[in-house]
Amino acid sequence: MDQITLRVARYRPDDEETEPVLVDYDVPLRPDWAVLDGLNYIKDELDGTLSYRWSCRMGICGSCGMMVDGEPKLTCATFLVDLAPGPVRIEPLANFPVIRDLIVDLTDFMHKLSSVKPWLIRQDEQPVEDGEYLQTPAQLDEFKQFSMCINCMLCYAACPVYGLDGSFVGPAAIALAHRYDLDSRDEGDRQRLTILAQPDGVWDCTFVGECSTACPKGVDPAGAIQQAKLAAAQEAMKSLLLPWRSR
Amino acid sequence: MTSPRRVTPEPFVWLMFSAGGVVAALILPVLLVLFGVAIPLGWVEAPDHAHLLAVLRHPLTRLALFGVCALALVHAAHRLRFTVEHTFRLGRYDPAIATVTYGAAAAGAAAAAYLLLTAFG
Amino acid sequence: MISPLEARYYRRRMPLLWWAHRRSYAIFVLRELSSAFVALFIVELLLLVRATARGPAAYESFLDTMAHPAMIVLNLIALAFVLLHAITFANLTPRAMIVRLRGRRVPSRVVLAGVYAGWLLVTAFLAWLLVAA
Numbered sequence: 001m002d003q004i005t006l007r008v009a010r011y012r013p014d015d016e017e018t019e020p021v022l023v024d025y026d027v028p029l030r031p032d033w034a035v036l037d038g039l040n041y042i043k044d045e046l047d048g049t050l051s052y053r054w055s056c057r058m059g060i061c062g063s064c065g066m067m068v069d070g071e072p073k074l075t076c077a078t079f080l081v082d083l084a085p086g087p088v089r090i091e092p093l094a095n096f097p098v099i100r101d102l103i104v105d106l107t108d109f110m111h112k113l114s115s116v117k118p119w120l121i122r123q124d125e126q127p128v129e130d131g132e133y134l135q136t137p138a139q140l141d142e143f144k145q146f147s148m149c150i151n152c153m154l155c156y157a158a159c160p161v162y163g164l165d166g167s168f169v170g171p172a173a174i175a176l177a178h179r180y181d182l183d184s185r186d187e188g189d190r191q192r193l194t195i196l197a198q199p200d201g202v203w204d205c206t207f208v209g210e211c212s213t214a215c216p217k218g219v220d221p222a223g224a225i226q227q228a229k230l231a232a233a234q235e236a237m238k239s240l241l242l243p244w245r246s247r
Numbered sequence: 248m249t250s251p252r253r254v255t256p257e258p259f260v261w262l263m264f265s266a267g268g269v270v271a272a273l274i275l276p277v278l279l280v281l282f283g284v285a286i287p288l289g290w291v292e293a294p295d296h297a298h299l300l301a302v303l304r305h306p307l308t309r310l311a312l313f314g315v316c317a318l319a320l321v322h323a324a325h326r327l328r329f330t331v332e333h334t335f336r337l338g339r340y341d342p343a344i345a346t347v348t349y350g351a352a353a354a355g356a357a358a359a360a361y362l363l364l365t366a367f368g
Numbered sequence: 369m370i371s372p373l374e375a376r377y378y379r380r381r382m383p384l385l386w387w388a389h390r391r392s393y394a395i396f397v398l399r400e401l402s403s404a405f406v407a408l409f410i411v412e413l414l415l416l417v418r419a420t421a422r423g424p425a426a427y428e429s430f431l432d433t434m435a436h437p438a439m440i441v442l443n444l445i446a447l448a449f450v451l452l453h454a455i456t457f458a459n460l461t462p463r464a465m466i467v468r469l470r471g472r473r474v475p476s477r478v479v480l481a482g483v484y485a486g487w488l489l490v491t492a493f494l495a496w497l498l499v500a501a
Contacts, residue, residue, distance in 0.1 A: 019378060097374075161333065164382050230464070233258040237259075283439075284443055299420050
């Protein structure tokens with residue numbers, strides 16, 4: 001059977017390794033195999049010490065993101081035949097600290113995500129007896145695209161601004177903040193805009209646009225960031241012209 | 248993560264940057280084609296001096312020209328600030344780089360205002 | 369404070385020439401550099417205004433300077449960058465701005481067509497004002 005070489009970054013701090021090394025593994029090249037299947041083959045048949053994250057194998061859990069030949073990809077949705085003849089270079093997601101092998105530290109992203117309050121904020125919660133908050137299809141369409149985010153962080157790995165300055169809030173978090181700002185049931189726009197209008201918020205973005213290119217779910221975080229900039233700038237103008245109105 | 252709200256000029260700079268990008272995109276290509284290429288190469292006859300002077304003398308022209316110059320310069324300053332910081336990994340010097348770039352844009356806008364106000368006196 | 373475990377994390381840094389490693393990053397840097405040529409042409413424009421204000425002789429000498437081959441080459445390069453700016457800026461507009469008419473969202477293709485129509489209109493007006501009128 002045809003084989004393909006996976007050149008996998010290994011980082012084993014337990015073995016006194018101070019930096020990652022690339023190790024070659026030959027795996028079967030099957031037409032229905034994604035990069036993740038190749039990694040599973042290595043783990044099951046060749047070297048059980050290889051560490052990486054994965055779960056659903058169908059592009060919805062967002063845990064198998066890695067750099068494949070230098071591009072941020074979901075390894076479950078990137079097929080080996082498209083990368084033949086190889087070798088295929090597999091490295092941990094760029095711009096994040098590496099814990100071991102292909103596993104990166106998510107802490108920074110988790111903090112950033114919660115800092116923009118990506119949930120429905122209501123001034124007054126409606127009592128449960130009053131039923132759901134209703135929404136028309138048109139109101140759903142306003143934000144639906146941005147709600148497709150699966151928190152896979154490929155956009156952070158693609159973003160040079162985040163790579164250069166880790167304090168930048170970053171694409172997915174801003175896109176999700178924007179998703180709630182556009183939601184007709186939400187009343188938290190001003191809270192979120194206040195957070196996004198901070199110096200480390202939206203202003204660092206220079207619209208490189210690579211986040212949107214990298215997104216496996218067709219979300220446009222780059223567009224969301226510019227829309228959030230415009231909304232934040234309008235808020236800032238209002239507070240300047242009508243200072244008594246500000247909180 | 249509720250840090251105290253900091254006052255920042257970024258939104259206003261960004262609005263001017265965007266407006267500058269729009270005016271630069273709308274009006275600079277045709278002016279550059281005319282005065283930089285077509286007229287020097289003789290494809291198009293240069294506007295008559297008297298006609299151009301009459302156009303430039305009009306207060307509306309001068310007001311518009313000032314707006315274009317000031318906004319386009321802020322646009323350039325903003326982009327160059329981030330280009331320098333990002334391409335050379337100099338983000339930690341942002342205060343100095345921002346002062347130089349926006350300062351140059353402000354000086355250019357002041358020079359444009361002075362010229363447009365006094366040259367046709 | 370970082371824990372002993374975190375101290376063992378491998379932290380990568382962006383390479384100094386990160387924008388040379390990827391085509392899309394390099395194109396992005398070129399797009400941003402277009403602003404230097406925007407600023408350059410603003411200076412040329414102000415010199416044209418000054419020459420025109422100083423009288424026909426100064427105006428003629430300005431035109432002569434612009435006709436120098438080196439200036440033409442410089443301005444051709446500037447034109448390429450200004451066009452790169454104009455096209456990228458126009459194409460990104462529908463993503464950066466949601467336009468609504470009577471409460472309904474205008475499709476991005478229509479917004480884009482509007483941007484280009486506006487560009488054409490301004491170009492035609494300026495060409496008419498300067499050389500045709």
